Amino acid sequence: MTDQYILLRAKEIHKTYSGKAEPVHVLNGVHIDIRKNDIAAIIGASGSGKSTLLHILGGLDRPDKGTIRFRNTELSAMNDEALAHFRNRNIGFVFQFHHLLPEFTALENVFMPGLIAGKPMSEIRDRAEYLLEETGLSDRMDHRPAELSGGEQQRVAVARALMNQPEIIMADEPTGNLDERNTEKLLNLLLDLKSKEQTAIVLITHDHRIAAVTPTVYLLKNGMLESTVIENS
Ligand SMILES: Nc1ncnc2c1ncn2[C@@H]1O[C@H](COP(=O)(O)OP(=O)(O)OP(=O)(O)O)[C@@H](O)[C@H]1O
Numbered sequence: 001m002t003d004q005y006i007l008l009r010a011k012e013i014h015k016t017y018s019g020k021a022e023p024v025h026v027l028n029g030v031h032i033d034i035r036k037n038d039i040a041a042i043i044g045a046s047g048s049g050k051s052t053l054l055h056i057l058g059g060l061d062r063p064d065k066g067t068i069r070f071r072n073t074e075l076s077a078m079n080d081e082a083l084a085h086f087r088n089r090n091i092g093f094v095f096q097f098h099h100l101l102p103e104f105t106a107l108e109n110v111f112m113p114g115l116i117a118g119k120p121m122s123e124i125r126d127r128a129e130y131l132l133e134e135t136g137l138s139d140r141m142d143h144r145p146a147e148l149s150g151g152e153q154q155r156v157a158v159a160r161a162l163m164n165q166p167e168i169i170m171a172d173e174p175t176g177n178l179d180e181r182n183t184e185k186l187l188n189l190l191l192d193l194k195s196k197e198q199t200a201i202v203l204i205t206h207d208h209r210i211a212a213v214t215p216t217v218y219l220l221k222n223g224m225l226e227s228t229v230i231e232n233s
C-alpha cells in the first residue's frame, strides 16, 4: 500500500506517565496506519493503554517519543493552540461517557464545534439539524442531555463528532455504557454515517461483537499493537 492512501500514520509512539507514584510505561513503540475511509478496532485489557493511545492519535495528548502524521501535517510540530484548531477541523471524538455540555440542548451541543470553527450560523444550524435527523433525534433537538436516554446521548455525541466533517473519528468505547440493543443501534449508525460521510474511524472497544464487524482489529498488549492483526474481511 503506498503512502497516498494513508490518512494518519503513527510511528514509534512511546508514553510513560510519571507522577508522584511509580512511572507507568503505557506505550512502548506503537505503529499504526489508518487509511482514508478505513475502520480499525483496537481491543486490549483494561489499563493496557487504549485511551492513552487514542488521545495521542487524536492530538489530545502528546507522546514522549514518536511521530503522528495526519496527511502531510506532523502533529508534534504544532503548538497547543494550532493543535486545538487542527483537532476541531479534522478530528471528531466520541467518548465512553458522552461528555455533552449539560446546560445546552442536543442541537446546541452538536453545533458547538461549528461555532468554534467560526462557520456561519445558518450553515451550522442546517448541518446540526441534518445530523440529528440522521441519528434519529429530530424530535429531541431541544432536549438537554439529562433529558435524553444513554443511547440518545451517545447518538448526540456521534452527531457532534461529525459536525465539522472530520476525515477521522476517534471513538473510545462509545458503546461501553449501553445495553445490547443500543450498542447495536449505535454501531449501525456509526457504520452508516461512516459510509455517507466518508470518514475513517478508530474504534476502541471491549466488545468482541463490534470488533467482529470491522475489517481490521488490533490488539494492544505490552505497550504495542500486536502484529497478529485479525483480518475479518
Ligand atoms: N494521568 C495518568 N497518570 C498516571 N497513570 C495514568 C494516567 N492515565 C492513565 N494512567 C495509567 O496508564 C494505564 C493505561 O491507561 P488507559 O486509560 O490508557 O487504559 P485503557 O486501556 O483505556 O483502560 P480501560 O479499558 O479501562 O479504559 C493505566 O494503568 C492507568 O492507570
Ligand SMILES: [Mg+2]
Pocket (backbone or CB within 6 Å): 050, 051, 052, 172
Ligand atoms: Mg480507556
